[in-house]
Amino acid sequence: MAFVITSPCIGEKSGECVEVCPVDCIEEGEDMFYIDPDICIDCGACEAVCPVEAIYMEDEVPEEENKFIELNRKFYEE
Template sequence: MAHVVTAPCVGCKYTDCVVVCPMECFYGDEQQLYIDPDECIDCGACVPECPVEALFLDADVPAKWSGFVQLNAARVRVLKPLGARVTEKR
């Protein structure tokens, strides 16, 4: 399992969650942040730091946001080669 960034993050891009991630597995674009499911170790450190409550374990993503599981994985595949890793608070 991995954590997933969901709909509440769209447009806000707070990075409080990024700072506490020991794996540096967050990536971002102009829309939102994404978590690399292959790098996330499910430690959960990011969850309480998210001010918009956008982070869930992939198995716990609400049905209305289920598409974000695949979206995170797909966007990371595009963003990773571009060096779009996010590691610090903005």
């Protein structure tokens, strides 16, 4: 299970998450950052520093934000 970045990141892109990620699994997209679910080691470092509280464990993503689970995956398929 990986962490997922959700809608509060759209347009925010502060980048603290990228700086603290020990495995470099977070990349910047056009509107927001994305976490590669195949590389994420579930350490939680990114979640702790997110200034807009946009990062959740995949199984804790709020229901209204569930589409971001697939958006994160698709970002890395392209």
